[in-house]
Amino acid sequence: MKYAFFPGCSLESTAWDFDASVRATFAALGAELTDIPDWSCCGSTPAHASNTSLAVALPVMNLLKARDMGRPVLTACASCYARLRTANHKVKTDPAERQRTERIVGKPYDGAVPVHHILEALTRHIGADAIAARVTRPLSGLKVACYYGCLLTRPPEVVAFENPEHPVSMDTIMTAAGADVVDWPYKTECCGAGLSMTTSAVVNRLGHNILAMARRAGADCLAVACPLCQVNLDLRQRDAAKAHGPLPETPVLFVTQLLGLALGLSPEALGIEGLFVSADGLLDRLAPAKAAGGAA
Amino acid sequence: MSEALPWNDPTFLRDVERRSGASVSACFQCHKCSTGCPVAPEMDVMSSQIMRLIHLGARDEALASQSIWLCASCEACTTRCPQGIDIAAVMDTLRMMAVEAGVTLGDARGNKFNTSFLSSVRRHGRVFEMGLMTAYKLRSGDLLGDVGKVPGMLKRGKLALWPKSSGNAKEVREVFKRADQEEKNR
């Protein structure tokens, strides 16, 4: 598969480790990612909370560039994904919004450029079997709680690749990588990342709930697929424990970091050193990589 | 004859419905949205109560609530509402109306953050985190919150020290200008 990759602002800075691990795992799985040239910010929540026209126009600027590339868009950030999909949805369903957007960006656009999240690409385009066939270092014995957060599955009429209350794509990928996924009830509870800068007290409570529940379900670590969730649950973990009671340190890894390890990629190539709560203890437990095709 | 309620602004419901595209009138007060809302415990007026305030034309109360700035835009309410009401879009609309009305009774730190974020995008075409944090801290006066996190973030390469601009920054500025204009004419 060939994709027009939209990294987004988080992957360029706070989540450089997500960026590195997405590129490394997709390359290892034979997918070709080319960045959308001169991509610009999707506007995220600040745009949709303050200017509806801007919230559609900013994503559309990038979708137009992907259209020129003739490739579907791939993105790793849940917020970018939601904004790009929402822009398409609005342009497709609301003629007035479409006209407004076309006036702003100065080009016709019908909302037709496909937008995929990496979880969708991994499960629907590449597939669990193809992943399992390339696993050289199964994550055996590693208990993973897959945490999806809010925007990957909601609202379903806009994002639409999973059940909004019970998503399974990340569980499928982690199972293919040989991990034991735990069954737990907080897969889609919001971590409050959007409030991280402004209202950290609320964010600490939400983060604590999620981490404590993952531990109760027996998880050693969390797998996430959103840069905002990751930084929120990782960077603020100590604050959450201070405010709401002790928690065992719980590494919060990007799903592509865990998958990359299973594919035999090095921790350096996957940006594991970017984590605040170290995953070294987990890595020590993994068996060394075998020759390709050794899993399943 | 009963007296008109002091807060009964008959245009409020219509304005909110038009701008958000959500049929607030369809809300039958089941409270499912509030039940699943992650920030309901901290809210002064929960989402289902906001819907009721809109029915009642309580413009000032709705726009001055802390809740509209506490909403995390997680879309749980919109996904679950049995009446198909896009409650998250209503929250966005109320935030915009509160800013336009100059209502500052609620906690508008969220607005200061949004302004800082968007001015970074307007200038560079992308968000520049260090600049964003500085601009937000200056606007909100919350100068010490989170400074302890900066060294750890820098060490892990998680905060850029200088902006990475999009080669498209000029076009982005034009889009901001035209979008501001379109938003005024909406």
Ligand code: SF4
């Ligand atoms: S879930 Fe929908 S119908 Fe029920 S109270 Fe909330 S807005 Fe009203």
Ligand code: SF4
């Ligand atoms: S979108 Fe806002 S109001 Fe709705 S459930 Fe999430 S935080 Fe609550």
